[in-house]
Amino acid sequence: xxxxxxxxxxxxxxxxxxxxxxxxxxxxxxxxxxxxxxxxxxxxxxxxxxxxxxxxxxxxxxxxxxxxxxxxxxxxxxxxxxxxxxxxxxxxxxxxxxxxxxxxxxxxxxxxxxxxxxxxxxxxxxxxxxxxxxxxxxxxxxxxxxxxxxxxxxxxxxxxxxxxxxxxxxxxxxxxxxxxxxxxxxxxxxxxxxxxxxxxxxxxxxxxxxxxxxxxxxxxxxxxxxxxxxxxxxxxxxxxxxxxxxxxxxx
Amino acid sequence: xxxxxxxxxxxxxxxxxxxxxxxxxxxxxxxxxxxxxxxxxxxxxxxxxxxxxxxxxxxxxxxxxxxxxxxxxxxxxxxxxxxxxxxxxxxxxxxxxxxxxxxxxxxxxxxxxxxxxxxxxxxxxxxxxxxxxxxxxxxxxxxxxxxxxxxxxxxxxxxxxxxxxxxxxxxxxxxxxxxxxx
Numbered sequence: 001x002x003x004x005x006x007x008x009x010x011x012x013x014x015x016x017x018x019x020x021x022x023x024x025x026x027x028x029x030x031x032x033x034x035x036x037x038x039x040x041x042x043x044x045x046x047x048x049x050x051x052x053x054x055x056x057x058x059x060x061x062x063x064x065x066x067x068x069x070x071x072x073x074x075x076x077x078x079x080x081x082x083x084x085x086x087x088x089x090x091x092x093x094x095x096x097x098x099x100x101x102x103x104x105x106x107x108x109x110x111x112x113x114x115x116x117x118x119x120x121x122x123x124x125x126x127x128x129x130x131x132x133x134x135x136x137x138x139x140x141x142x143x144x145x146x147x148x149x150x151x152x153x154x155x156x157x158x159x160x161x162x163x164x165x166x167x168x169x170x171x172x173x174x175x176x177x178x179x180x181x182x183x184x185x186x187x188x189x190x191x192x193x194x195x196x197x198x199x200x201x202x203x204x205x206x207x208x209x210x211x212x213x214x215x216x217x218x219x220x221x222x223x224x225x226x227x228x229x230x231x232x233x234x235x236x237x238x239x240x241x242x243x244x245x246x247x248x249x250x251x
Numbered sequence: 252x253x254x255x256x257x258x259x260x261x262x263x264x265x266x267x268x269x270x271x272x273x274x275x276x277x278x279x280x281x282x283x284x285x286x287x288x289x290x291x292x293x294x295x296x297x298x299x300x301x302x303x304x305x306x307x308x309x310x311x312x313x314x315x316x317x318x319x320x321x322x323x324x325x326x327x328x329x330x331x332x333x334x335x336x337x338x339x340x341x342x343x344x345x346x347x348x349x350x351x352x353x354x355x356x357x358x359x360x361x362x363x364x365x366x367x368x369x370x371x372x373x374x375x376x377x378x379x380x381x382x383x384x385x386x387x388x389x390x391x392x393x394x395x396x397x398x399x400x401x402x403x404x405x406x407x408x409x410x411x412x413x414x415x416x417x418x419x420x421x422x423x424x425x426x427x428x429x430x431x432x433x
Contacts, residue, residue: 009274013283023282030280031287038295045303052310054317060310067307087300095295114274116281120288182275 005189009113009182030117033109037099045094066094070236077240081247088128089243092121093236100181100228104221112231113181115174122174125239133246144249173238180231184224191217395431403427 013026045066048059056064070090074082082089096112103110112118133141145162146155194213198206274280403424410418 006273011274011277011280011284017283017286020282020286023279025286026283028280028283028287030284031291034287034291035294038291038298041295042298042303045299045307049303049306049310052306052313054314056310063303063307064311067304067311087296087304090304091292091296091299094299095292114280114284115276116284117288120285121292124292178275 005186005193008109008185008189011114029109030111030114033099033102033111037095037102037111040098040102041094044098066090070094073233073237074240077237078244078247082240082243085128085239085243089236089239092125092239093232096121096177096235097229097232100232101225103181103185104224104228110181110185112177113185115178118174118178119170121177121235122170125173125242126170129242129246132243133249136246137249141246141249144245169242173235173242177231177235180227184220184227188217188220188224191220399424399427399431402431 010029012029013024014029014032015027017025017027019025044059045063048063051057051060053060067090070093071083071086074086074089078085099111102108103113133144145159145166147158147162150158191213195210195217198210198213200206202209403420406427407418407420407423410416410423
């Protein structure tokens with residue numbers, strides 16, 4: 001019995017869609033789970049609201065709560081003007097949250113455990129902030145690099161730090177989500193693997209001893225449920241904070 | 252991609268080659284993932300912004316309106332019931348005062364009637380009493396005159412028997428009068 005905690009992150013091509021240059025574009029297990037997440041979200045948000053009931057049922061409650069949750073997050077961090085980006089932030093939050101939650105189910109694939117996916121989403125946010133900020137505020141957008149009330153002799157240093165942190169945002173934004181999902185799933189797999197490994201190598205004593213890592217696996221699964229939601233929330237709230245810079249530059 | 256399946260077969264904790272390494276850093280899969288992600292995310296964005304969010308918003312708005320409408324209706328009904336209660340109380344108060352007025356009036360009327368009746372009764376009794384007294388006086392007078400006649404006759408007879416002389420009628424009646432008075 002071998003433990004291979006990395007195997008779960010393998011990208012398996014299911015069929016080929018086409019070619020771009022000499023790159024083969026395949027429909028992979030990752031693609032499958034991306035579209036599955038989109039389907040689940042659509043089902044929840046459209047199917048759940050199909051009743052349009054005055055007193056919501058369970059599914060409609062979930063749909064409405066997610067709407068209200070994201071809306072209040074935007075209003076509290078980016079103000080009423082941030083509601084322009086409501087569909088974007090809602091899509092980001094729901095996509096990450098649902099794909100993470102699907103990923104906790106054993107034998108599934110976690111879309112956001114790949115840096116390319118989280119980086120793509122982070123750069124989407126980064127360029128949205130950059131383009132909207134310059135479009136809306138023009139040259140004044142660059143005031144976010146020049147904090148007011150800083151003595152002139154340390155201003156160059158502060159500006160350097162501000163600019164560096166601005167351009168490092170997509171890195172931290174994407175790596176945080178990617179690393180959390182990756183590490184969580186590896187830990188889960190390792191502890192779950194211990195149960196089988198103990199049982200196979202030590203027999204009856206091992207199976208009894210395996211209770212401990214099993215309990216840890218259960219606890220870790222609960223933790224991962226929290227992390228799956230929390231990372232989606234963190235991603236969404238950071239998006240709001242970055243967009244707030246674009247809407248109201250010059251903090 | 253074919254060499255990737257060896258991960259389960261051979262025990263290779265540290266993969267040597269770049270091709271069969273850590274899956275998230277395998278750049279050959281990036282293009283496929285990016286294309287899928289773009290398609291999936293754009294589809295999600297369109298579904299969310301065109302269909303899902305407006306629908307949720309309309310339901311939430313409808314609920315908000317329904318709640319506000321219900322509250323307004325409840326407030327209106329409460330105002331109406333307050334007004335009705337006030338009207339009822341005013342009506343009750345006026346009815347009570349009217350009842351009191353009617354009661355007072357009736358009592359006064361009855362008192363006056365009773366008083367009048369009593370007065371006429373008293374008057375009647377007074378006249379009857381006066382008539383009775385007059386009759387008594389007349390009867391006594393008559394009786395007195397009868398008594399005087401009898402006394403005079405008796406006195407005359409007594410004197411005649413005692414003296415044998417019939418006394419003068421005038422003197423007898425004068426003496427009787429004097430003794431009646433005394």
